[in-house]
Amino acid sequence: MMNWASWSDFFAMGGYGFYVWGSFLVFFICIVGEVVLVFNRRRTLLKQLSLIHKVTQHEQNNETTT
Amino acid sequence: MAINWFKYSSPASFYSLAGKLIPIFSVIAFILFAVGLYISFFVAPTDFQQSEAYRIIFIHVPAAWMSMFLYLVMAGWAAIGLAFNTRLSSMIATAIAPTGAMFTFLALWTGALWGKPMWGTWWVWDARLTSELILLFLYIGFMALQAAIDDPRRADKAGAVLALVGVVNIPIIYFSVKWWNTLHQGATVSLTQSPKMATTMLTGMLIMSIACWMYSIALVLIRTRSIILERERHTMWVSELQRAT
Numbered sequence: 001m002m003n004w005a006s007w008s009d010f011f012a013m014g015g016y017g018f019y020v021w022g023s024f025l026v027f028f029i030c031i032v033g034e035v036v037l038v039f040n041r042r043r044t045l046l047k048q049l050s051l052i053h054k055v056t057q058h059e060q061n062n063e064t065t066t
Numbered sequence: 067m068a069i070n071w072f073k074y075s076s077p078a079s080f081y082s083l084a085g086k087l088i089p090i091f092s093v094i095a096f097i098l099f100a101v102g103l104y105i106s107f108f109v110a111p112t113d114f115q116q117s118e119a120y121r122i123i124f125i126h127v128p129a130a131w132m133s134m135f136l137y138l139v140m141a142g143w144a145a146i147g148l149a150f151n152t153r154l155s156s157m158i159a160t161a162i163a164p165t166g167a168m169f170t171f172l173a174l175w176t177g178a179l180w181g182k183p184m185w186g187t188w189w190v191w192d193a194r195l196t197s198e199l200i201l202l203f204l205y206i207g208f209m210a211l212q213a214a215i216d217d218p219r220r221a222d223k224a225g226a227v228l229a230l231v232g233v234v235n236i237p238i239i240y241f242s243v244k245w246w247n248t249l250h251q252g253a254t255v256s257l258t259q260s261p262k263m264a265t266t267m268l269t270g271m272l273i274m275s276i277a278c279w280m281y282s283i284a285l286v287l288i289r290t291r292s293i294i295l296e297r298e299r300h301t302m303w304v305s306e307l308q309r310a311t
Binding site: 003004010013014015016018019020022023024026027030031034035038039041042045046049 | 107108111117121129164165172175179180182281285292295296299
């Protein structure tokens with residue numbers, strides 16, 4: 001590691017650890033959370049349409065349906 | 067190379083095209099986030115003025131750029147949907163709004179956490195910060211308005227008008243640091259001047275921005291596919307999807 005003498009040095013961020021990690025953590029929590037939400041929505045929807053197996057099979061077959 | 071672009075204005079063909087594009091954009095986004103984070107923490111040197119606190123720039127600036135850029139894209143698709151009555155354009159606009167709102171929130175959040183140690187305050191009613199907050203309200207207003215109208219085509223039109231009126235806020239955010247004497251600093255990277263920062267810092271910031279961009283494309287495509295299925299569930303092609311084995 002070029003900038004950091006140790007792991008504790010890395011987590012301390014020169015005394016700004018709270019601000020730096022508070023930013024990066026929330027950033028990636030939001031991104032992961034949005035990914036989870038968007039896949040939940042799709043899964044629920046496919047269940048509703050009772051498509052889940054058929055669609056995945058269909059997409060694997062890669063046919064065009066138009 | 068003759069590509070029939072109109073083919074993809076039909077939700078059915080867009081649905082299968084998007085399904086093929088999503089993995090590509092997801093993988094690129096993932097790799098770029100990994101590289102960008104590595105540069106942010108291990109390659110970019112400590113700043114002589116702000117010590118390590120400046121590293122927030124690697125997510126603050128990409129989030130702020132995406133918040134404005136996504137609004138313009140959203141308003142653009144909404145306008146096309148309004149002008150040409152194309153269903154798919156309006157669906158894409160609807161799909162962009164939550165991601166745009168998320169990046170706006172992140173720009174404000176990371177800005178607050180950067181403002182506290184550097185300015186001594188989480189928040190000031192300065193032109194840049196206030197106009198960015200208004201952007202968040204515009205996104206939320208767009209989503210709330212569309213959610214409140216039962217008929218999707220009417221919701222599309224009402225949302226499009228709101229989105230288009232709100233576009234006036236984008237140049238206000240962008241030029242706020244020039245037009246008013248704000249606490250927020252001026253543009254670090256501008257289209258007309260060479261950047262006023264170290265190359266490694268600029269590289270890290272640009273890679274993180276492209277990562278956010280690729281992420282947004284993948285996510286909006288996934289969400290658009292859900293919206294297409296929701297709205298087209300009674301059509302022939304969806305039932306053909308159901309029958310196809």
